[in-house]
Every structure is written in structure tokens, then in C-alpha cells.
Amino acid sequence: MTHTEDPQPEGDGPFSDYPWPIVRTQPFGPFRAPAERSFLDVFESRRSTRALTSAPLESLVDVFRLALVSRFWKEDDALRRSRRPALSAGALHPISVLLFSDATVYRVNADACALEELDVSADLRADWVSKCKRVLPGAAGAFIALIADMARPMAAYGNSESLVWRDSGALLQTLALAAELYGLGFCPLGILGSEVVAALPEADQLVAVGAAAVGLPA
Numbered sequence: 705m706t707h708t709e710d711p712q713p714e715g716d717g718p719f720s721d722y723p724w725p726i727v728r729t730q731p732f733g734p735f736r737a738p739a740e741r742s743f744l745d746v747f748e749s750r751r752s753t754r755a756l757t758s759a760p761l762e763s764l765v766d767v768f769r770l771a772l773v774s775r776f777w778k779e780d781d782a783l784r785r786s787r788r789p790a791l792s793a794g795a796l797h798p799i800s801v802l803l804f805s806d807a808t809v810y811r812v813n814a815d816a817c818a819l820e821e822l823d824v825s826a827d828l829r830a831d832w833v834s835k836c837k838r839v840l841p842g843a844a845g846a847f848i849a850l851i852a853d854m855a856r857p858m859a860a861y862g863n864s865e866s867l868v869w870r871d872s873g874a875l876l877q878t879l880a881l882a883a884e885l886y887g888l889g890f891c892p893l894g895i896l897g898s899e900v901v902a903a904l905p906e907a908d909q910l911v912a913v914g915a916a917a918v919g920l921p922a
């Protein structure tokens with residue numbers, strides 16, 4: 705059995721963000737409001753959807769913008785604490801969504817409201833998509849990997865890893881609710897995405913914490 709110590713706040717130490725290997729950056733398109741639905745309707749309607757087809761990139765961006773973009777930043781805060789729909793330990797929001805769409809791998813940069821096309825091999829993209837499809841054969845939509853940059857959690861807490869795992873569950877639920885609101889299907893996957901991290905350069909500070917399929921309900 706793993707022995708897990710409680711996290712301990714440790715004054716904000718120095719940290720270095722992971723330098724993502726970005727080829728080009730594409731700003732999010734204009735905001736598109738979701739249909740008017742009550743919170744109760746969305747909350748009660750959300751179910752995991754396993755049969756999916758490909759959704760337009762703009763529809764995926766609608767979901768990511770609503771779920772991920774910061775509503776408030778803590779002023780003059782070195783660790784860039786922010787308020788977003790998902791709860792996150794210490795308001796750090798250290799998890800990035802990597803989007804594996806038809807031909808491209810993007811990091812969703814919610815801070816800059818942009819998709820960052822990543823310099824990863826076509827083999828990595830194909831291998832990750834085929835692994836996801838083995839888990840969910842009916843899913844022909846996009847797949848996401850949740851990748852945490854441990855730099856800020858480790859700068860703020862001792863034993864920080866469990867905080868990030870709990871953030872990952874909260875983020876999955878938030879993404880699933882946002883997908884439901886925009887009429888998209890969403891299904892978490894039990895696989896982690898460690899092979900994605902292994903294929904990124906000098907990625908010791910990254911931890912793969914989850915995966916999901918997202919697309920139009922088939």
C-alpha cells in the first residue's frame with residue numbers, strides 16, 4: 705500500500721514553467737454563447753457518451769474556453785493564482801489540456817486564450833489516438849490528455865502530488881459539464897497519457913493525470 709503524506713503549504717518558492725515546444729499559436733475564435741439551459745438541466749443531463757464523431761474545432765474551443773479560462777487573477781501573485789469554474793488546490797490550476805484533433809496536437813493555453821500547436825511527432829499523435837480508440841472503440845472524435853506542470857504546486861506545497869490528482873478529477877467533471885452545455889459528448893478514460901509526457905522534451909516536471917474523448921454524440 706502506498707503511504708501518502710498530507711500536503712504541506714511551504715511559502716511560495718521559485719519555479720520554472722515547463723517550456724512547451726510550440727510551433728505556432730492560434731487565438732481562440734470569438735465567444736459563442738451556449739444555449740440557455742438551467743444549471744439543474746445540465747447537471748442532471750450529463751452522462752458519459754462513448755459513441756462520438758468528430759466535432760468542429762470551434763465547438764471544442766467553446767467548451768475549453770468556458771471550462772478553463774480564468775475569471776479573476778490574484779493581483780501581483782508570483783504563482784498566478786486564479787479563479788475558474790473548476791476547483792483547484794491553492795487556486796493554482798496546474799493542468800493543461802492537450803488536444804489530439806484530426807492532424808494536430810494542441811496545448812490549450814487558457815491563459816492566452818489560444819491553441820498552441822505542439823512540435824510532436826506524427827507517430828506520437830497516431831499512437832495516442834489508437835490507444836484511446838482501443839479503450840473506446842466507438843469514439844471517432846478528438847481525444848484529450850490532461851498534463852500537469854508540477855512546477856507551481858511544488859513551489860507552494862510539500863507532498864503536492866495528491867492535490868494535482870484531485871484537481872484532475874475536478875477538471876474532468878467541469879469539462880464534462882461544459883461539453884453537456886454545448887451539446888457535445890464527453891467520456892473520461894482510465895488511461896493517463898504518460899507516453900505523451902515521455903515523448904515531450906525534458907519533461908521531468910510534467911505528470912500525465914488523465915484522458916478523455918470529446919466530440920459530437922453519434
Ligand SMILES: Cc1cc2nc3c(=O)[nH]c(=O)nc-3n(C[C@H](O)[C@H](O)[C@H](O)COP(=O)(O)O)c2cc1C
Nearest residue numbers: 750751752753754839840876891892893894895914
Ligand atoms: C477517472 C475515470 C476514468 C474513466 N475511464 C473510463 C474508461 O476507460 N472507459 C469508459 O467507457 N468509461 C470510463 N469512465 C466513465 C465512467 O464509466 C462513467 O463516468 C460512469 O460509468 C458513470 O456514468 P456517467 O458518467 O454517465 O454518469 C471513467 C470515469 C472516470 C471518472
